[in-house]
Amino acid sequence: MPRAPRIEYEDAAYHVMARGNRRHPIVYSDADREVFAETLAEAADLAKFRSYAWVLKDNYRTSTDPGPSVGREPRG
Numbered sequence: 001m002p003r004a005p006r007i008e009y010e011d012a013a014y015h016v017m018a019r020g021n022r023r024h025p026i027v028y029s030d031a032d033r034e035v036f037a038e039t040l041a042e043a044a045d046l047a048k049f050r051s052y053a054w055v056l057k058d059n060y061r062t063s064t065d066p067g068p069s070v071g072r073e074p075r076g
Contacts, residue, residue, distance in 0.1 A: 013052060019060040026059060036061070 020026040027033050036056055054063035
């Protein structure tokens, strides 16, 4: 059963998280971490959003992003 749609508030911030399947790593090296940081910066520029803070661990990433358009920005 899918979760209920997110309630959106103007000027709200949202906690966004992604975890590896079965808590397996999503990055394996410092090079992977660099690519992640570069990709996040590029996506933020393209989608015109800013991430207030983010953390990248071996098996998950988490961030605090502005809303309400998180996840609904146009894809290029």
